[in-house]
Amino acid sequence: MYRRRLTSLPLFFSHFHQVKRADQLKIYQAFSTEIINPVESESSSTRNSPYVAFVLGGPGSGKGTQCLKIAETFGFEHIGAGDLLRKEMYSSTEEGAMIQKLMREGSIAPSEVTVKLIQKAIESAENRKFLIDGFPRSEENRTAYERIIGAEPNFVLFFDCPEEVMVKRVLNRNEGRVDDNEHTVKERLKVYKAVTLPVVNHYAKKGKLYKIDGTGTQEEIFERVRPIFSSLRKVHKSRDQFMEEKEK
Ligand SMILES: Nc1ncnc2c1ncn2[C@@H]1O[C@H](COP(=O)(O)OP(=O)(O)OP(=O)(O)O)[C@@H](O)[C@H]1O
Numbered sequence: 001m002y003r004r005r006l007t008s009l010p011l012f013f014s015h016f017h018q019v020k021r022a023d024q025l026k027i028y029q030a031f032s033t034e035i036i037n038p039v040e041s042e043s044s045s046t047r048n049s050p051y052v053a054f055v056l057g058g059p060g061s062g063k064g065t066q067c068l069k070i071a072e073t074f075g076f077e078h079i080g081a082g083d084l085l086r087k088e089m090y091s092s093t094e095e096g097a098m099i100q101k102l103m104r105e106g107s108i109a110p111s112e113v114t115v116k117l118i119q120k121a122i123e124s125a126e127n128r129k130f131l132i133d134g135f136p137r138s139e140e141n142r143t144a145y146e147r148i149i150g151a152e153p154n155f156v157l158f159f160d161c162p163e164e165v166m167v168k169r170v171l172n173r174n175e176g177r178v179d180d181n182e183h184t185v186k187e188r189l190k191v192y193k194a195v196t197l198p199v200v201n202h203y204a205k206k207g208k209l210y211k212i213d214g215t216g217t218q219e220e221i222f223e224r225v226r227p228i229f230s231s232l233r234k235v236h237k238s239r240d241q242f243m244e245e246k247e248k
């Protein structure tokens with residue numbers, strides 16, 4: 001009854017119109033944000049389990065920049081997988097040296113290492129709503145997360161951006177990152193196309209992907225992201241109201 005009532009709410013879809021693509025995948029179009037079969041995952045109905053959005057996109061697509069805005073506006077905890085690994089990298093352990101080498105090469109760290117760091121970050125946060133930025137980067141990362149954490153993400157944001165725009169942004173970043181150079185960016189792009197895009201496709205097929213146009217100014221992009229999170233707020237408000245009524 002509870003689920004039926006929830007799924008009948010016209011929440012996600014009220015300001016999106018449905019269109020059909022040539023490949024017959026149903027998509028929902030809102031401004032320039034594509035929402036591919038959005039569904040509230042089963043696990044999100046458990047009130048105390050963490051609410052997780054993965055944030056994917058190529059190097060320099062603006063994941064970190066948009067995550068900061070989302071976190072500030074909508075009260076999510078921002079976990080940057082790359083940030084966790086960078087912290088580890090400076091820890092002068094053997095693992096740190098291994099991570100530095102991988103980052104310089106633009107390769108992906110072992111799943112066990114990244115997932116354990118993410119797990120620790122989730123467990124030590126008071127917040128229960130998370131943006132996991134830059135993860136999973138491979139199908140193997142994805143299955144390791146599901147196995148270790150025991151859950152799928154509630155949904156996935158994907159910042160879609162042309163290669164030349166991403167490269168320009170990365171090379172202008174100027175934050176002293178070991179991987180912000182022409183050689184590593186090329187390698188990262190290869191890895192992104194070969195290994196990360198299949199993960200994006202996986203979530204599109206599962207109806208969990210929000211594809212966002214990652215071009216334009218930071219503010220323009222955030223206005224494409226905003227309706228997704230505003231809709232979630234409405235979902236949770238309605239759910240809380242429903243539970244309160246039920247408990248009366
Ligand atoms: N819309 C934008 N227009 C111009 N510059 C941007 C835009 N969004 C982000 N930037 C800048 O581009 C650089 C890369 O952005 P950001 O770090 O958010 O990308 P990212 O997807 O997290 O990249 P990475 O995967 O390498 O961590 C940063 O210097 C950021 O300030």
Ligand SMILES: O=c1ccn([C@@H]2O[C@H](COP(=O)(O)O)[C@@H](O)[C@H]2O)c(=O)[nH]1
Pocket residue numbers: 059080081082083085102103104106107108109110114133134135136137141179188
């Ligand atoms: O899940 C992950 C995330 C990151 N890495 C490594 O870190 C760099 C930088 O990551 P950003 O998300 O762009 O900050 C990335 O190129 C990988 O080398 C990883 O291995 N696994």
Ligand SMILES: [Mg+2]
Pocket residue numbers: 063064065080082134
């Ligand atoms: Mg980043």
